Amino acid sequence: MSLDEQAPLFFSGDARLGLTRQSLRRMALTARLGSGSKVLDLGCGSGGASLLLARDFGCSVVAADDDNSALETLGRRLRSESLNSRVEPLKIDFAQLTFADGEFNLVLAPGKNVYSFSEAAAKLRRYVALQGRLLICHPVRVGQHIAPPLADYWQRKLGAPLQFPRDLLQILAEAGYEPEGVEALSESELDELYRALEQKAAKLPKEDERRANLSEQIQVQRTHGGRSSVSFGSAMARRKEPGEKPPAARDRG
16 A cells, blocks of 8 residues: 555655645645646655646646656656646756746745745745745644754754744745745644654665654654644745735625
């Protein structure tokens, strides 16, 4: 049984912790994606999000990553689902992006700590089309009290203290976007995610650094996570132009 079958909420082999299939579908509907939409799945991993957007919404997707193994897996998945015409796998250098300005209706920021949240918001805005959207996943603080070992772990991983979901929306607003929403995993979804990560870690060689990193994260969460303290959020915002007028008030009468 595959990881996708065991944990159907999440995308097997992908690095955006917290992006569920349901949340991506909701955000795609909000962004009004369709057959004429072009998406950049930056840091696509094995391409779960790319396949969903191509298959269910008819989008044209550039699935970009620096991981040859992940792109090979994506290629096999594209062939098995006959989606080669809609999804273009692309090997990239995250430090030297060469996409056209305003090319994409939706840009999915990479996971794996490639960029900080604020860096992703600023760096990727140029590739978002007018009225297009940026989607970023990030660890978030969802409780007032966090055990010091858990807070220290995430500060070491992120290089900064954990922030609340509302803080992420404020960063997006200051970077030139109109925030449209942020969704954090519920406790049951978080439990399911960590079960999936445990299964993933168990399949990696013992000497693999990724196994050690996953095991540390799982151990810290299991020991100090408690209830409703740290989760993962998916934030989406629309590209906003300087001097843009706010939308007209709707008549609710």
